[in-house]
Amino acid sequence: MKNSNASRPSSYFELISASRFVPTSYVGGGWNPAEQHIAPALGLLAHLVETHRDGRRQDGLQIGRASYDIYGVLPMEACDVEIEVIRPGKTIELVEARLLHAGRVGLTLRAWLMATMDTQAVAGDPYARLPAPDALPSWDMTGVWPGGFVRSVQLRRDESTPGAATYWVNTDVSLLAGAEASPTARLLGLLDTANGVTPRAHPKDVAFPNIDLTAHLLRQPVGDWVGFDTKVGFGPTGLGVTHSIVHDVQGPVAVLSQSLTVRPRIA
Incomplete structure (x- = not known):
């Protein structure tokens, strides 16, 4: 399924200035369509x-870990980005990016950038492989979640039980208008789907946003x-965890965890 309607946005964000960005309608959130779904902002x-890395150096350090903290909801309005090198280095750097709305930090990324080297001789992992995308049935996420972001992705899912599923996700919506994002940034912009694709409880009954x-x-x-x-696991005192092994068409590519705040809704 492609975004063939020319009246619809082709990107999640548009550039206002070098450090200011405005979300398109495809960023509308699942918990509240008037707020941003955090997934595109991660990407x-x-x-x-x-x-920022490529403007400072030419060796293409790769993102080895991306750690995001979500400080609160973000409205569907323009946001600013600040970037700072916290720990510079020749082969390893720690970089922090901050997304702000009206001067308030709403999201941070701390990324460890690491040098590439040839480790093919020792490469390997113990993770089970997934069925190919076309081996799983299509699933319409809009039956559970509202919002523009949910409408922008295509899903193929096999759910064994609520809270346990294998699935594939894809989108033809670019992260930023006029810019070509790397495969890593594109992947990171889809990771937050994990917490909504196999919910343990229906979101109308229990809220479980990740922090x-x-x-x-x-x-x-x-x-x-x-x-x-x-x-996905919910604990007895309001805590929860969503854990995923992330794949591409060649096999496992990342390990993902999200902390949840689990809040049963009062009737």
Whole structure:
């Protein structure tokens, strides 16, 4: 399914100035369509960290870990981005990017950038492979979630039980109008789907937004489809975790965890 309607946006964000960005209608959130779904902003910050890197150095340090903290909801309005090198280095750097609305920080990314080297001789992992995307049935996420972001993605899912599923996600919507994002930034912009694709409870009964998201990468991804082997757990005191092994068409590519605040809705 392609976004063939020319009247609809082709990107999640548009550039206002070098550090100011406005979301399109495809960023509308699942919990509240008047607020931003955080997924596209995760990808945007990764893209801007890589752009900032390329403006400072030519060795293409790769993102090895992307750790996001979500400070609060963001309205569907223009936001500003600040980027700072926290720990400079020749082969390893720690870079922080901050997304602000009206001067308030709403989202941060701390990314460890690491040098590439040839480790093919020792490469390997113990993770089970996923069925190919076309081996899973299509699933319409809009039956559970509202918002523009949900409408912008295509999903193929096999759910064994609520809170446990394998699925693939894809989108033809670019992160930023007029810019080509890397496969890594594009993948990071789809990771926050994990918490909504196999909910343990219906969101009308229980709210379970994530307050963070951390991805550890095995390598740089390839291809358009991003696959997940996802499991969701709710604890007895309001805590929860969504954990995923993330795949591309060649196999496992990252490990993902999200902390949840679990809040049963009062009738």
